[in-house]
Amino acid sequence: MTKNEALVKYCLRLGDSSLILGQRMAEWCSNGPVLEEDIAMSNIGLDLFGQSRTMLTYAGEIEGKDRTENDFAFKRLEREFFNNLMSERPNGHFGDTVVRNLFLSAHTYHLYKKLSSSSDNTIAAFAAKSLKEVTYHLRHSAEWVVRLGDGTKESHSKTQQSVNDLWEYTADLFAMNEVDELLIKENIAIDLNEIKPLWDNTINEVLERATLTRPEDSFMQKGSLNGMHSEALGHLLTEMQFLPRAYPDAKW
Amino acid sequence: MEDIKKLEEFQAKIDAEIKIEPKDWMPEDYRKHLQRQISQHAHSEIIGMQPEGNWLLRAPSLRAKVVLLAKIQDEAGHGLYLYSAAETLGKSRTEYLNELKTGKAKYSSIFNYPTLTWADMGAVGWLVDGAAIVNQVSLQRTSYGPYARGMVKICKEESFHQRQGYEIIADMAKGTPEQKEMAQDALNRFWWPSIMMFGPHDSDSPNTGNAVKWKIKRATNDQLRQSFIDKTVHQAEIIGLTIPDPDLKWNEERGSYDFGEMDWDEFWSVVKGGGPCSKQRLKHYNDAHNNGEWVREAAKAYTDKQTSKQNVA
Numbered sequence: 001m002t003k004n005e006a007l008v009k010y011c012l013r014l015g016d017s018s019l020i021l022g023q024r025m026a027e028w029c030s031n032g033p034v035l036e037e038d039i040a041m042s043n044i045g046l047d048l049f050g051q052s053r054t055m056l057t058y059a060g061e062i063e064g065k066d067r068t069e070n071d072f073a074f075k076r077l078e079r080e081f082f083n084n085l086m087s088e089r090p091n092g093h094f095g096d097t098v099v100r101n102l103f104l105s106a107h108t109y110h111l112y113k114k115l116s117s118s119s120d121n122t123i124a125a126f127a128a129k130s131l132k133e134v135t136y137h138l139r140h141s142a143e144w145v146v147r148l149g150d151g152t153k154e155s156h157s158k159t160q161q162s163v164n165d166l167w168e169y170t171a172d173l174f175a176m177n178e179v180d181e182l183l184i185k186e187n188i189a190i191d192l193n194e195i196k197p198l199w200d201n202t203i204n205e206v207l208e209r210a211t212l213t214r215p216e217d218s219f220m221q222k223g224s225l226n227g228m229h230s231e232a233l234g235h236l237l238t239e240m241q242f243l244p245r246a247y248p249d250a251k252w
Numbered sequence: 253m254e255d256i257k258k259l260e261e262f263q264a265k266i267d268a269e270i271k272i273e274p275k276d277w278m279p280e281d282y283r284k285h286l287q288r289q290i291s292q293h294a295h296s297e298i299i300g301m302q303p304e305g306n307w308l309l310r311a312p313s314l315r316a317k318v319v320l321l322a323k324i325q326d327e328a329g330h331g332l333y334l335y336s337a338a339e340t341l342g343k344s345r346t347e348y349l350n351e352l353k354t355g356k357a358k359y360s361s362i363f364n365y366p367t368l369t370w371a372d373m374g375a376v377g378w379l380v381d382g383a384a385i386v387n388q389v390s391l392q393r394t395s396y397g398p399y400a401r402g403m404v405k406i407c408k409e410e411s412f413h414q415r416q417g418y419e420i421i422a423d424m425a426k427g428t429p430e431q432k433e434m435a436q437d438a439l440n441r442f443w444w445p446s447i448m449m450f451g452p453h454d455s456d457s458p459n460t461g462n463a464v465k466w467k468i469k470r471a472t473n474d475q476l477r478q479s480f481i482d483k484t485v486h487q488a489e490i491i492g493l494t495i496p497d498p499d500l501k502w503n504e505e506r507g508s509y510d511f512g513e514m515d516w517d518e519f520w521s522v523v524k525g526g527g528p529c530s531k532q533r534l535k536h537y538n539d540a541h542n543n544g545e546w547v548r549e550a551a552k553a554y555t556d557k558q559t560s561k562q563n564v565a
Contacts, residue, residue: 039329094543
């Protein structure tokens with residue numbers, strides 16, 4: 001694997017995770033618990049789509065095969081997506097969504113903080129800009145997890161269940177392979193083993209404030225690095241890719 | 253006597269183009285008219301998120317997706333300003349929303365039509381937002397201060413929405429034969445409902461009388477409709493689409509287009525809840541609201557706990 005091949009894969013991981021989570025956030029449109037939350041979730045979705053566009057476009061540039069952000073988003077199959085498994089988890093109820101988003105935004109927050117000094121200028125600039133956005137995403141999800149965890153009996157038990165259900169997808173956020181090995185040597189990527197304790201601290205602190213219990217690690221799902229996803233991703237892509245696939249000659 | 257004097261002063265202010273503000277005296281009918289109109293306007297923004305949300309997840313490019321999401325988000329924001337403006341008339345957002353939930357309050361009937369293809373995202377922006385702008389530009393001069401000021405901000409965003417819609421439909425009209433067919437079909441389906449958005453003919457419009465005298469309405473339904481048609485016909489010609497009205501003809505003498513008669517039976521049936529999506533839209537709103545009940549309760553419980561902790565401290 002060359003450095004460029006690794007970098008394309010790395011950009012796709014970041015870009016795909018933002019894209020898929022963005023699509024999940026867009027699913028909330030007109031479904032929020034209050035109007036203000038509808039607006040907040042659209043905001044988060046817009047940030048994520050913006051991040052995704054930057055990374056997918058950059059992947060296309062490095063790859064040098066004239067693939068655009070839209071080619072990557074709309075013309076790849078399930079096994080060619082590298083988003084982390086957490087990002088494709090269905091929205092479920094509002095508690096499931098904010099817990100999922102907490103796990104993800106705590107991850108991107110610490111990752112982008114470090115990546116903003118990446119030796120790759122585009123990645124560094126992307127991370128610095130995105131950090132401002134994910135700082136808000138983390139605050140938004142953390143505050144909601146605290147409110148729901150320490151709210152009513154019902155909200156507490158629902159949200160604890162969300163934490164328990166989503167926990168098995170957290171290990172996939174820290175999985176690494178030869179892409180990371182190669183890019184860490186070049187000071188482009190970050191060793192995710194450095195991110196894990198920071199993530200743990202953030203999560204522990206939020207769960208404690210929320211009076212929620214951190215689950216024990218048991219079975220952990222992995223596979224996103226090899227394009228192994230849950231069944232949920234195929235349905236999301238079917239909907240998202242419908243028009244470009246039904247009308248391959250059309251420009252929109 | 254007192255009231256007659258107040259009414260004269262009120263009318264004098266209106267005539268002198270001085271805005272009426274929340275704490276000013278106003279006739280009860282003026283207050284009621286505005287409560288109804290502003291809340292209906294707010295409800296329309298909120299329900300209007302649904303027909304466009306219907307294509308958000310299927311937008312054909314990432315750019316189209318973010319533009320559409322930003323647009324729908326603006327609409328939610330417009331809903332917020334408008335509920336705030338309506339609240340200055342002495343009724344809470346919760347009360348207005350209860351009227352929406354129970355079907356007591358109306359919203360623009362246009363949102364009770366389905367969005368069947370991506371071209372409908374074009375038609376909604378171009379025609380529905382286009383029609384709304386004509387009305388809202390005129391409302392920037394409405395006599396109630398908070399409503400007029402809200403409209404100024406809303407109009408700026410609406411003109412971006414209209415351009416977004418026109419861009420989609422123009423791209424499709426010059427695209428593949430299938431795209432062009434979708435664009436024409438969307439125009440065919442949305443044309444008549446769009447021009448009926450301005451409401452019944454002036455001769456059949458029971459709310460026009462006082463509303464014009466009090467300068468809530470600055471132009472009549474028929475005047476606004478004519479102005480919309482006159483500017484839209486040319487826009488259709490430019491992109492090679494045909495307005496689905498065989499009676500549409502330039503009238504040299506009037507300097508305006510003559511046009512065919514609208515189907516008022518359909519209009520009233522949709523207003524009364526018989527639109528293709530009327531039940532669906534209201535159910536969607538109510539389901540979202542009901543699903544959020546436990547979240548709102550939790551947020552309140554959390555805030556109450558924090559407040560009592562602070563009080564103890």
